[in-house]
Amino acid sequence: MARFSTDTSDIELIHSLRAGHQEALAVLYDRYGGLVYTVALRLLKQPAEAEDLTQDIFFNFWKQNKYDPGRAVLSTYLGLVARSRALDRIAKRSTQQRSLQRLQGSIPERAMTPLENATLSEQQETVQQALSQLKDQQRQVLEMNFYQGISHADIARQLDMPLGTVKTRARQGLIELRRRLGGAVG
Amino acid sequence: MNPNKMPNPLPEEKRMLLAGYVLGDLVPEERERVEQLVLDDPVMLKELQALQASFEVMPQGLVPVVPPAHLRERIVMRSSKAVGVREPREPEVRQSRGKIWPVLVGVVAISTLALAMDNLRLRNQLAQRIKSDRVASILQQPNSRLIALTGDGNDAAGTLLFTPGNWQEVIVSLGDLPPLPPEEIYRMWLMLENGTVIYCGEFNTQNDGSVFVRFTPDETPPKGVKATQLLVTIDGSQTEPDPSREPVMTGAI
Numbered sequence: 001m002a003r004f005s006t007d008t009s010d011i012e013l014i015h016s017l018r019a020g021h022q023e024a025l026a027v028l029y030d031r032y033g034g035l036v037y038t039v040a041l042r043l044l045k046q047p048a049e050a051e052d053l054t055q056d057i058f059f060n061f062w063k064q065n066k067y068d069p070g071r072a073v074l075s076t077y078l079g080l081v082a083r084s085r086a087l088d089r090i091a092k093r094s095t096q097q098r099s100l101q102r103l104q105g106s107i108p109e110r111a112m113t114p115l116e117n118a119t120l121s122e123q124q125e126t127v128q129q130a131l132s133q134l135k136d137q138q139r140q141v142l143e144m145n146f147y148q149g150i151s152h153a154d155i156a157r158q159l160d161m162p163l164g165t166v167k168t169r170a171r172q173g174l175i176e177l178r179r180r181l182g183g184a185v186g
Numbered sequence: 187m188n189p190n191k192m193p194n195p196l197p198e199e200k201r202m203l204l205a206g207y208v209l210g211d212l213v214p215e216e217r218e219r220v221e222q223l224v225l226d227d228p229v230m231l232k233e234l235q236a237l238q239a240s241f242e243v244m245p246q247g248l249v250p251v252v253p254p255a256h257l258r259e260r261i262v263m264r265s266s267k268a269v270g271v272r273e274p275r276e277p278e279v280r281q282s283r284g285k286i287w288p289v290l291v292g293v294v295a296i297s298t299l300a301l302a303m304d305n306l307r308l309r310n311q312l313a314q315r316i317k318s319d320r321v322a323s324i325l326q327q328p329n330s331r332l333i334a335l336t337g338d339g340n341d342a343a344g345t346l347l348f349t350p351g352n353w354q355e356v357i358v359s360l361g362d363l364p365p366l367p368p369e370e371i372y373r374m375w376l377m378l379e380n381g382t383v384i385y386c387g388e389f390n391t392q393n394d395g396s397v398f399v400r401f402t403p404d405e406t407p408p409k410g411v412k413a414t415q416l417l418v419t420i421d422g423s424q425t426e427p428d429p430s431r432e433p434v435m436t437g438a439i
Binding site: 022025026029030033034035037038039041042047050051054055058059062063072075076079080082083110111113115116120123124126127128130131142145146147152167168170171172174175177178181185186 | 251260
């Protein structure tokens with residue numbers, strides 16, 4: 001049986017997993033299970049459903065070999081997959097139409113950023129701090145869209161404001177987030 | 187971490203456009219404009235990628251919730267029970283056996299004139315499928331070449347992109363190819379003027395019938411023999427590549 005330590009890189013773990021060392025999956029779960037579960041729980045709101053989705057994501061990660069390390073670091077990939085799959089589930093249980101196509105194909109091939117090179121806890125501290133520095137109205141729209149999967153049109157209805165205002169706030173919020181993250185994202 | 191804050195050289199209007207692109211709230215005309223701007227301006231491309239990176243780390247902005255302890259055991263147990271039933275990766279580019287590069291040198295020479303008229307249209311089509319700075323960087327090179335592929339008896343269409351003089355990769359972007367059952371797979375071939383064909387690689391489609399793959403073929407065609415056509419066939423996924431099968435897509439060189 002292969003032995004892994006906290007120093008074993010994600011890439012080494014993935015190679016081991018693909019070579020048949022299943023215990024690598026447990027190590028990857030120990031690293032990123034919390035991130036996946038957190039995103040799933042925020043979107044789905046039901047702990048049982050978040051557990052189920054987390055289990056599916058890690059199981060499929062192992063079973064389907066879809067992850068390409070050249071395209072995104074694992075934390076970014078799993079965070080986006082968790083959001084995308086959670087939105088899939090919401091769409092299935094909702095009569096609302098949501099466009100998920102872009103999200104499903106949105107894991108880009110770009111250079112790894114300094115932020116993504118940091119540890120997960122460093123990433124979390126940096127992003128949380130950057131988000132906390134946004135104007136409330138910008139953060140509200142960004143978070144409703146990203147963390148709750150609510151479309152801009154539905155946000156406009158819920159907040160009783162013009163759609164154009166929602167779009168402007170979301171864009172300004174993202175630009176400000178990028179500015180706060182600065183060189184950490186390129 | 188202590189992020190280094192940098193001034194942004196882009197005007198507000200362009201940054202708002204890029205942010206809208208990342209957020210997915212642009213109309214088609216605006217999206218096309220962004221894609222063209224990004225192709226033309228490396229500063230715009232860099233900023234788009236930075237905005238995308240910012241958007242994509244938002245999951246890390248949530249206060250972490252510790253999952254219940256039994257979840258780890260469930261995942262480990264489930265994977266243990268399922269050993270031996272792994273599914274193939276999809277989409278997947280398997281072992282590439284064709285050495286297409288020397289042929290592509292010839293392709294460039296004979297295709298430049300024929301492609302000149304269509305190149306801009308094809309370039310725009312592919313730009314709409316931008317998924318990587320790799321594609322953008324190839325497209326930005328003035329001598330990059332695109333070959334159109336069209337379906338035979340189906341609605342599939344797409345392009346093959348490469349850069350003369352940099353024979354490290356070919357990028358293929360196709361759409362509306364019928365998804366195949368697990369026992370079948372698409373294979374791409376390069377036909378030479380002497381009637382022989384060279385194997386380039388194989389791929390599957392996404393669920394929507396689209397394909398976006400990068401080939402790195404390695405087989406060398408005979409010296410001095412020109413390429414005439416690109417072919418896509420349906421083959422058995424577990425069988426040896428068979429160039430005699432009826433093509434489902436072709437592209438004239």
